[in-house]
Amino acid sequence: MMKIALVTDSTADLTQQLIDHWKIFVLPLKVSFGDEQFLDSELTSKEFYTRLSSGSQLPTTSQPTPEDFSSVYTKALADHDEIISIHISSGLSGTLNSAHIAAKNFPGKVHLVDSHSISLGIGQQVLEAAEGLQEGLDVPAVLARITKMRENMETIFTLDTLEYLHKGGRIGVVKGMLGALLQIKPVIRVNEEGVYVPAGIARSREKALKGIVTAMENAAAGRTVKALAIAHGAAKEAADKLQDKLESVFNVQASLYTQVGPVIGVHTGPGTVGASIVFA
Secondary structure, X not given: OOOEEEEEEHHHOOOHHHHHHHOOEEEOOEEEEXXXXXXXXXXXXXXXXXXXXXXXXXXXXXXXXXHHHHHHHHHHHOOOOEEXXXXXXXXOOOHHHHHHHHHOOXXXXXXXXXXXXXXXXXXXXXXXXXXXXXXXXXXXXXXXXXXXXXXXXXXEEEOOOOHHHHHOOOOHHHHHHOHHHHHOEEEEEEOOOOOEEEEEEEOOHHHHHHHHHHHHHHHXXXXXXXXXXXXXXXXXXXXXXXXXXXXXXXXXXOOEEEEOOHHHHHHHOOOEEEEEEEEO
């Protein structure tokens, strides 16, 4: 049986426990505060959000280089036959482009996947691939399984403010919510192309969480929920409330609960909380 390696990037926000359990290769993106540069994994969420809130200058992020990818692919192929490499939406980052450049050095060996998602939405796809490989599926079958999951996935989150998306240049079509709405809690969906689109607005965190639940109920349209994931950036209390509500509504236990890491957090800011649901 062929040995298949799984590669992703740090924006998948997988816990270290899951990374170790499934033996996933993770390429870190980088975040810079002025002249100080850190790998995504070098700052804890608490350290990062403390610095983000207290700093006067917005930090910047940078993606892995093709050389970074080549190094990880070489390491993975030392004891694997092929690689499935799943990454942050190409609509939000150039990370996948770096992977494409590197993959040319390993013809037929690296199978790239655009997750069309962020954070927990990527993580769910990586875990689905890991489970498929554990079951003995070959590469085409695992890729088909990921595609099916992506087509039946809904990822929605709310922000404390649009300020960070705006300053970081990731506002996209959500820019229509700017201006007076900067003080309103936006509800944002990751669409099928992997970019941010408005899903609603609320005047309080509590109403924003209700908005996420309502949007998920509408998306379900009678379908069965297969998997639920929750993520937050310095907003554990709100994430716990959202988890409790979604678990109750859909009668399913969250299989992934994680924190939004520094690279995604630069653009979403503290107070972010969201969910990703996979429908059967």
